[in-house]
Amino acid sequence: EAQVTQNPRYLITVTGKKLTVTCSQNMNHEYMSWYRQDPGLGLRQIYYSMNVEVTDKGDVPEGYKVSRKEKRNFPLILESPSPNQTSLYFCASSLGWTGLNSPLHFGNGTRLTVT
Amino acid sequence: AQKITQTQPGMFVQEKEAVTLDCTYDTSDPSYGLFWYKQPSSGEMIFLIYQGSYDQQNATEGRYSLNFQKARKSANLVISASQLGDSAMYFCAMRERNNAGNMLTFGGGTRLMVKP
Numbered sequence: 001e002a003q004v005t006q007n008p009r010y011l012i013t014v015t016g017k018k019l020t021v022t023c024s025q026n027m028n029h030e031y032m033s034w035y036r037q038d039p040g041l042g043l044r045q046i047y048y049s050m051n052v053e054v055t056d057k058g059d060v061p062e063g064y065k066v067s068r069k070e071k072r073n074f075p076l077i078l079e080s081p082s083p084n085q086t087s088l089y090f091c092a093s094s095l096g097w098t099g100l101n102s103p104l105h106f107g108n109g110t111r112l113t114v115t
Numbered sequence: 116a117q118k119i120t121q122t123q124p125g126m127f128v129q130e131k132e133a134v135t136l137d138c139t140y141d142t143s144d145p146s147y148g149l150f151w152y153k154q155p156s157s158g159e160m161i162f163l164i165y166q167g168s169y170d171q172q173n174a175t176e177g178r179y180s181l182n183f184q185k186a187r188k189s190a191n192l193v194i195s196a197s198q199l200g201d202s203a204m205y206f207c208a209m210r211e212r213n214n215a216g217n218m219l220t221f222g223g224g225t226r227l228m229v230k231p
Contacts, residue, residue, distance in 0.1 A: 033218060042119070042206055042221035043160075056216055090160060094218060100148035100167055100210055104218050106160035 002027045006091050006107035013081055014115055021076045021110045023091030030095065032074040033058070033104070034066065037088040046089075049074055081114040088112075118142065119207055119222035127228050128197045135182070136192040136225045138207030146212035149190040150219060151181065154204040163205075166190055194227075202229045 004025045013019055025032065033048040035058075045058030049068040063085055065077040074093075078085060088111050092104040120139045128134040140149065151163040166174045166181045174181040182191040194201055204226050208219040 031218065035221075040124075040223050042223045043208075043219075044221070045219075048216050048218070050216070058216070088158065092160075092218070100146060100212060101165050102218075103150065103162040103165065104160075105162075106152075109158045109160075111158075 002105075004091055004093050004105050004107040006089075006110050008110060009108065010111050012113045012115065015082055016080050019078050019081060019112075021078075021089060021091075021112070023074045023076065023107060024072050025074075025091075025093040025105070026072065027093065027095070027105065028071065029093035029105070030071070031102075032068065032091065032093045034064070034074070034076050035090045035092065036060065036085075037090060037109075043090065046076070081112075083114045086112060086114050117222075118220045119209055121205075121207055121222035121225050123225045124223070125226040125228065127230055128194075128201075130199060130229055130231050131196055133193060133195045134197055134227065136194070136205050136207075136227065138190045138192065138222060140188050140190060140207070140209050142188075142209065142211055144211040144213045148210045149181070149183070150208045150210070151179070151190075151192045152206045152208060153201075154206065154224070155200075156203070160206075164192070197229045199229050199231060202227060 034046040035043040047066040049055045091107040094102045147168045149166045153161045164176045178195045180193045204224045207222045
C-alpha cells in the first residue's frame, strides 16, 4: 500500500532532550516536507527536500533539523526541544514539485508534547 | 498578509443539506493551484479536490465541488448532501508556480459539524 509512515504517533518529552521523528515513503517520491499544525494557524512548513541531499528551510525552521540521505526517508530532528514546539507534526511527500496539480500525500501525524 | 483566509472557524450543517466553506486567497502569480483537504478527528489529512488557475470549469469530485471565482480570488468548497462522516476540519491550500519549495500554503481551517 502506498503510504507515508511517521513514527511515533505520540511523543511526550522534556525540554532539552533531543528527539527524532522518522518519516518514510514507499512511493519513490522526489519531494518531501515537514509541517507543523497549530490551532488557528493551519499547517506551516518547517523544511522541505526536493531530492536526496537537497534540503531547504520552510516558513518556521528554527529549532529543527532535517536530513535526506536516502530518497525514502526524511527524519525531523529536534536537538533541544522547547515547550513552544508542542504541536502536531506532519510529514508529506509528492511525486514531483514541478506540476501544480501534484497533491501532497500526508503521514498520519505525530503529536509532540514538550514539558 | 495572509495568503489563504478561511473566515469560518466553525460551522454547523444539517445532515443531507449542502454547505459551502469559504476560502479566499492572495497571490500575484498567474499560475497557481488550489486544494482542499479534510482532517477528521483521527488526524490524517485527506486530499479532496484540486482547481488550477487556468481551469475553465469548476472542479468536481463526487459530492465535493469547488466554486472558483478567479476575479474575486475565492475558491469555496461546496459539499452536497452532507453526511455525519463529513464532520471534520477542512483546510484550503494554495500552490504557486513561483514558489516551488513550499508545495502548499494553508489557511487556518474550518471545523464543520454535521447535525443528525
